[in-house]
Amino acid sequence: MLKKGERTRQSILDVSSALASQNGLESLSIGGLAAATGLSKSGLFAHFGSKEELQLATVDHAASIFVREVVEPALSAPRGVARIWALLDGFLDYLERGVFAGGCFFATTAAEFKNRPGPVRDRITEQLARWRSYLERAVEQAQELGELGRDADARRVAFELNAFVQNAESQFELFGDARVFADAREAVRERLESLRELRAARGA
């Protein structure tokens, strides 16, 4: 069985990642987090040693949640268009299920740290770069399998598809209109369809 300290730590990070997805990592105060978890300020603090370490641990924790909820399920889908779809649909699903209280953890924190160089920013961008590369790789594989036309640049296709789901997130958080999820899915579906047709046209 896990030791007590580790269990406490995990429960702190569950709360902190939820809180940070709403209001960012900076407004995570030690006192506030202590109150939210029922610990004392110093008791909580001892788990991390500094606020920056708390932020880094929170980012890592959120990353492991994201991988478990979105990436791993999608990577078990078959290579090709199916996997592209699994990644994007899975991402929208994760937003709709409200895995984090304030939308996508990384959308919030990336905007917050885009102009604050340092280890926290680095850790966040690392995760975003990984996500981008999963998407791009999935597009390449679909091309290699002949499911999508080879003439489109995989990076650009990934950019466009990612744009749809990211925009769904920000629009939903701001305006609360759930139609954007359907919009995003339709946009993705149509775009993938158009890349298939392109292949067909060339192949003919």
Next chain:
Amino acid sequence: MLKKGERTRQSILDVSSALASQNGLESLSIGGLAAATGLSKSGLFAHFGSKEELQLATVDHAASIFVREVVEPALSAPRGVARIWALLDGFLDYLERGVFAGGCFFATTAAEFKNRPGPVRDRITEQLARWRSYLERAVEQAQELGELGRDADARRVAFELNAFVQNAESQFELFGDARVFADAREAVRERLESLRELRAARGA
């Protein structure tokens, strides 16, 4: 000539909107802003009366800059596809020119306030809703003029086009790769083209 107070106020807001575009409206501290403008804390404070009023004034100031730099030029373009393009290309231009030091002011502050109800959040979303409605209206006009097919939902088309340019902003701020601007322009161009072809196909 403008009175002294008003000139000072404007120069404060120039600085505060630039700063807020980088690190958000919450981390705008009265003391820090005073130092950045060469005023005393209390001297600066007297212009606004509270931090929230400073934030609101900063949002309004940023909005007027955005309108001057992006919206007004685009609205002087002829109705139809030309105006859609002027809005989106103008937006990308505004990012490339670095009108605000930290990218788009509203991208930063919207993410920051998406989960903080109150007048500041309201003021921000108001601007974003306006931008969205400009885009959507431009798409509708292009349809009315017969430049774009009528079967596509204008709201969804606006959603997709906006997604491209918004994603360009966030990717650029995070990774500093200016290729995303070309990616976004190409994506917009292609999408508009596909809606034109749709019309042609139907019309034939």
Next chain:
DNA sequence: CGCAGAATAGAACGCGCGTGCTTTTCTTGT
């Protein structure tokens, strides 16, 4: 069970924050 050591609590610190009050300096209209 009992004790070593981990886990948590408690109290205190220096600091920067937003804000209010009083005083000084500068602007502007006559």
Next chain:
DNA sequence: ACAAGAAAAGCACGCGCGTTCTATTCTGCG
């Protein structure tokens, strides 16, 4: 040029922050 009033500065306040040190309580192994 001078007075009225706007603009800015100076100073002090209470508060919550991150952090440290010490004391207490709890946990799990022999």
